[in-house]
Amino acid sequence: METEFYGFSHYGPNTFMGTEWGNDRRPNPKEYAPQTIPDCDQWVESMHAAGMKGAVVICKHHDGFCLWPTESTDFCVTNGGGVSAQVDIPKLFSEACKKYGMKFGVYLSPWDASNEYYASSTYVTDVFLKQITELCTNYGELFEIWFDGANGGSGYYGGSYLTTRTIDKKTYYDWDNLTQRIHEMQPNCVVWGREFRWCGNEDGYSGKTCWSNFDVNAVNSETTNNVGAEDGLLFMPSEVDVRTTSKWFWTSSEQAKSAEQLFKIYLESVGRNATLIMNCAPNSDGKMPDNVRTSLSGLGTLLTERLSNDMALHANVTAEQTRTPGNFSASNMTDGDKTTYWATNDDETTGTFVIDLGELKTIHYVTLQEYIALGQRVKGFTIETSQDNGSWDSFATGTTIGYKRIMAKNDDTTSYGSGTQARYIRVKITDSKACPLISTVSVF
Known part of the structure; x- marks a missing residue:
């Protein structure tokens, strides 16, 4: 894969x-x-x-x-x-x-x-x-x-x-x-x-x-x-x-x-x-x-x-839920290391995290990757964008992630388009077979 x-x-x-x-x-x-x-x-x-x-x-x-x-x-x-x-x-x-x-x-x-x-x-x-x-x-x-x-x-x-x-x-x-x-x-x-x-x-x-x-x-x-x-x-x-x-x-x-x-x-x-x-x-x-x-x-x-130009690489990430103990912090998703990952506790099959790109960017794709070595888990997710971290707009909704899921606006692959202006990306894992493990989030 x-x-x-x-x-x-x-x-x-x-x-x-x-x-x-x-x-x-x-x-x-x-x-x-x-x-x-x-x-x-x-x-x-x-x-x-x-x-x-x-x-x-x-x-x-x-x-x-x-x-x-x-x-x-x-x-x-x-x-x-x-x-x-x-x-x-x-x-x-x-x-x-x-x-x-x-x-x-x-x-x-x-x-x-x-x-x-x-x-x-x-x-x-x-x-x-x-x-x-x-x-x-x-x-x-x-x-x-x-x-x-x-x-x-x-x-x-x-x-x-x-x-x-x-x-x-x-x-x-x-x-x-x-x-x-x-x-x-x-x-x-x-x-x-x-x-x-x-x-x-x-x-x-x-x-x-x-x-x-x-x-x-x-x-x-x-x-x-x-x-x-x-x-x-x-x-x-x-x-x-x-x-x-x-x-x-x-x-x-x-x-x-x-x-x-x-x-x-x-x-x-x-x-x-x-x-x-x-x-x-x-x-x-x-x-x-x-x-x-x-x-x-x-x-x-x-x-x-x-x-190829990942705007989320080394960007600040905050998560509402993080597994403890151990190194499962949200920053693992943007550290460029595919072997590290963010995770929730065993009894939590949903989770939310926010990426701050640092300034307003033009966004075309958001890529999500599970830590697939421990199995495919995610059954549902949503992606939202914001310019001010207060007002949020829907970007895309999906079901499975697996090794890699590349999401365009509204999951529309037919046109590159003009992109979406945003500084913040919010991802909600809405359903998962077990606690979600996300190794990488990329923004292009």
Whole structure:
């Protein structure tokens, strides 16, 4: 959750075939035909410019083509066209991530529309696990491994030549044991679908109410995934996936979302207690398209201009309730230290504090963060502003906070606007599962 924002890079046979899923037919390996070594350095630099802290690269999509020289199948770069035999995408990408100080992750589709063993136990033990092992041992430290939920069959998640090869994805892949194996090889790697959840849509938003807790047996739907489960037994935060264009893989006609559109997505994902993984698709020349680079750079500029100058840092804070004994003072919320926090006593599930900015400021956003290491607690809060500490105006009202909640005026993410003039910010925690623990309050 502290990584917050990272990239996704879809590249492979679909890039050259002009397709999105690669599941309608088995591609000829020669259709993957890079004419020069893909410029993964440029891909990662583009994502770094947007303010991302890591990146996940596609290593095998649903078509089954492996973008590294693997011993698990001959359907890989070794037998591709052009200079494919010289291309090892996870190697190139991991080196680029290291250069730019970015965390490195991999995507490996569990579903394999081409492998003859798919839907048998042999596929899981001799193909899928071997691929996982290669990616987990040959390319350095991973912060995330992304699996995807597609699993063959007919309909949206199926292919015309795989309609009879369906499986029960909850049991077929033996997720518990696979996850354990991954952690043995990569102790700091989080596993898709086991330690974080898909938010339920690909449109770039999480619910305004978003619990990090989840019930893994809940019906997989936009509503349940987007909101989470207040009393869910698993800590399984939401991850929002979204595209900078309209498709996952590059096509020549793709238009990029504007920097303002991407900033809105950031507010509605990272700003709603979720992490954001944003897809940036390279073209068939192995380059990140100029229009995508422009939007990513513009997003990085907006994030810096709008969310980097914290006017509340080291500001004076007073609270009506403070936990005793111990160091739980209100000043912990503005000390710049994420490990300290303000708290109330155990029997107090509400609380109020006021931040004095020292002088009149123009305010656009107020950010609240719980000390999430001790659980997500807050169920309701209000934010008010004042110029004189006497007359108060409503700024925004919310439900959950979690790791981070970024609140615009009236929780309206559609426009940056002219801002609100205020010197004082008053936050009321109106409901909480247990005594609230607030680690950080920021004002931008």
